Amino acid sequence: MSEEPPELDRFLALVAAVQERDSSLTAIQAALLVAAKLEIARDSRAFARKLGIAHSLVLREINALAEREGMLEIVKRDQKTMRVHYILPPSSSP
Secondary structure, eight states: OOOOOOOHHHHHHHHOOOOOOOOOOHHHHHHHHHHHTTTOOOOHHHHHHHHHHOOHHHHHHHHHHHHSSTOOOEEEEEETTEEEEEOOOOOEEE
């Protein structure tokens, strides 16, 4: 049995901490916030690919976060690829 890399453990711990602070967040939403903060992924397709999640689920969670003021800001949408680029607003801290 192989051990998980320390980066993965850190990422999962940060996701859990974000969810603990805001229990209304789904695991994917918390992971999106952490990934944006750590600059792991700043667009929907990269996030979906890196975490092995369906792109449609990621899009749904990004839109839900964007509807909550101050959580996540959509900066660009590519209509052809459906890729959504996002950033954390300056006042946001996951």
